[in-house]
Amino acid sequence: xxxxxxxxxxxxxxxxxxxxxxxxxxxxxxxxxxxxxxxxxxxxxxxxxxxxxxxxxxxxxxxxxxxxxxxxxxxxxxxxxxxxxxxxxxxxxxxxxxxxxxxxxxxxxxxxxxxxxxxxxxxxxxxxxxxxxxxxxxxxxxxxxxxxxxxxxxxxxxxxxxxxxxxxxxxxxxxxxxxxxxxxxxxxxxxxxxxxxxxxxxxxxxxxxxxxxxxxxxxxxxxxxxxxxxxxxxxxxxxxxxxxxxxxxxxxxxxxxxxxxxxxxxxxxxxxxxxxxxxxxx
Amino acid sequence: xxxxxxxxxxxxxxxxxxxxxxxxxxxxxxxxxxxxxxxxxxxxxxxxxxxxxxxxxxxxxxxxxxxxxxxxxxxxxxxxxxxxxxxxxxxxxxxxxxxxxxxxxxxxxxxxxxxxxxxxxxxxxxxxxxxxxxxxxxxxxxxxxxxxxxxxxxxxxxxxxxxxxxxxxxxxxxxxxxxxxxxxxxxxxxxxxxxxxxxxxxxxxxxxxxxxxxxxxxx
Numbered sequence: 001x002x003x004x005x006x007x008x009x010x011x012x013x014x015x016x017x018x019x020x021x022x023x024x025x026x027x028x029x030x031x032x033x034x035x036x037x038x039x040x041x042x043x044x045x046x047x048x049x050x051x052x053x054x055x056x057x058x059x060x061x062x063x064x065x066x067x068x069x070x071x072x073x074x075x076x077x078x079x080x081x082x083x084x085x086x087x088x089x090x091x092x093x094x095x096x097x098x099x100x101x102x103x104x105x106x107x108x109x110x111x112x113x114x115x116x117x118x119x120x121x122x123x124x125x126x127x128x129x130x131x132x133x134x135x136x137x138x139x140x141x142x143x144x145x146x147x148x149x150x151x152x153x154x155x156x157x158x159x160x161x162x163x164x165x166x167x168x169x170x171x172x173x174x175x176x177x178x179x180x181x182x183x184x185x186x187x188x189x190x191x192x193x194x195x196x197x198x199x200x201x202x203x204x205x206x207x208x209x210x211x212x213x214x215x216x217x218x219x220x221x222x223x224x225x226x227x228x229x230x231x232x233x234x235x236x237x238x239x240x241x242x243x244x245x246x247x248x249x250x251x252x253x254x255x256x257x258x259x260x261x262x263x264x265x266x267x268x269x270x271x272x273x274x275x276x277x278x279x280x281x282x
Numbered sequence: 283x284x285x286x287x288x289x290x291x292x293x294x295x296x297x298x299x300x301x302x303x304x305x306x307x308x309x310x311x312x313x314x315x316x317x318x319x320x321x322x323x324x325x326x327x328x329x330x331x332x333x334x335x336x337x338x339x340x341x342x343x344x345x346x347x348x349x350x351x352x353x354x355x356x357x358x359x360x361x362x363x364x365x366x367x368x369x370x371x372x373x374x375x376x377x378x379x380x381x382x383x384x385x386x387x388x389x390x391x392x393x394x395x396x397x398x399x400x401x402x403x404x405x406x407x408x409x410x411x412x413x414x415x416x417x418x419x420x421x422x423x424x425x426x427x428x429x430x431x432x433x434x435x436x437x438x439x440x441x442x443x444x445x446x447x448x449x450x451x452x453x454x455x456x457x458x459x460x461x462x463x464x465x466x467x468x469x470x471x472x473x474x475x476x477x478x479x480x481x482x483x484x485x486x487x488x489x490x491x492x493x494x495x496x497x498x499x500x501x
Contacts (some may be wrong), residue, residue, distance in 0.1 A: 008475075008478040008479070011478040011481040011485075012474055012481075015452075017477060018474075042485065043481060046485050046488060047453060047481070049430050049431070049434055050454060051453065051454070051456075052427065053431065053454050054455075054456070056342070056345070058341055058342060058345070062351070063338070065355070066333075066337065066362075067330065067337065069359055070333060070359055070363060070366075071327075071329070071333075074329060075326065082367075085367055085368070089322070093322060093370055
């Protein structure tokens with residue numbers, strides 16, 4: 001271009017981004033200069049094309065996947081925040097309301113929780129985390145999930161007195177009147193609700209309890225993990241004396257668990273046909 | 283359940299920020315403030331409503347700044363984790379959008395730098411995967427538009443990080459220069475300079491590509 005007029009000003013004028021006085025000066029020049037008028041027409045066409053980029057669509061699945069990942073990570077808010085931010089938040093909000101009272105409470109809460117955390121073994125701490133529902137120790141031994149009663153209860157049943165139905169999950173020495181509850185970790189439940197598929201790492205816990213006891217008398221867990229045959233590992237935490245083990249290795253080979261789950265479960269080794277919450281989810 | 287507003291204008295058109303700092307609070311901002319209070323009060327599930335409301339805006343900016351869907355997904359996730367983490371720092375008397383968009387740009391910059399250290403990709407490059415658009419009825423028009431679009435994406439990748447961010451916010455997202463300046467916490471005169479240089483560079487790059495395409499086609 002032979003005209004020495006500022007191209008930078010023209011590039012701003014094309015979208016009215018100049019202050020009024022400069023805008024007037026550019027407009028006046030354009031009335032006299034055909035070369036700059038053509039240049040600004042070209043810029044204007046380019047701007048129109050640039051605005052077409054606004055039409056780019058993003059698939060809904062991209063959002064749902066991102067949302068599920070974020071929500072699973074913040075499920076335990078205190079853990080998601082980390083200690084330093086948690087203290088900062090407590091103090092910050094406390095200061096906004098009742099500075100002294102809240103600060104005192106925050107310090108007390110921090111001290112109490114630190115003390116409790118010091119007493120809690122590291123693996124229990126890890127197993128409490130919602131997105132680490134399955135925590136493995138040495139030799140791929142599964143550590144008993146703690147806090148699973150706060151997961152999603154997907155189904156339960158009560159075995160009536162005198163029932164002659166043979167329940168493969170009932171402990172050997174048990175009598176009737178047992179209740180069976182199945183829990184699923186929240187991340188897996190959310191993913192299954194949205195996709196109809198169990199994500200890697202899904203954990204389902206089958207807890208069997210007596211009528212009066214608060215503690216389970218049998219505990220079986222299945223974990224979707226590609227390291228195991230068929231993509232699922234089956235774990236029985238139940239001791240022969242009715243107590244529950246802290247960790248256990250997967251049931252090896254073609255066990256009755258695996259065979260039954262493979263042959264009779266409706267969806268990917270899971271008896272979704274018996275679990276109301278999963279039937280609804282699909 | 284859809285808690286969010288109608289997002290169609292966010293995807294397809296200009297969405298100017300409802301308010302700038304210092305102006306009166308709108309009903310929408312009041313609703314957001316209420317949700318924020320719930321989250322800060324311990325109702326973690328309420329945070330999903332914040333995500334649903336702003337996820338399109340955040341992800342579309344991230345795609346345009348990073349030029350890659352996969353990186354944009356990671357960036358969006360990181361943005362909302364940071365929002366959750368620092369939600370207590372948000373001044374509820376002010377709108378959330380500038381804060382959220384500033385965080386989005388910062389996360390994209392961090393991610394871009396990390397990627398460049400490892401691969402020399404992202405901000406200086408065109409998108410690594412095709413991005414779908416609304417199809418036009420005329421196949422010839424559609425093809426020409428698609429070629430222009432691909433050239434623009436490539437040209438955007440040829441801008442400096444500062445120019446690209448300014449162009450994305452001003453020209454693609456449709457914010458005013460004052461709003462871009464507020465988001466980036468940079469003087470408006472600097473923003474105008476970046477926009478000006480970015481537009482001229484973009485034109486130069488697309489012209490070069492068009493010439494190259496024409497020469498290739500006539501050979």
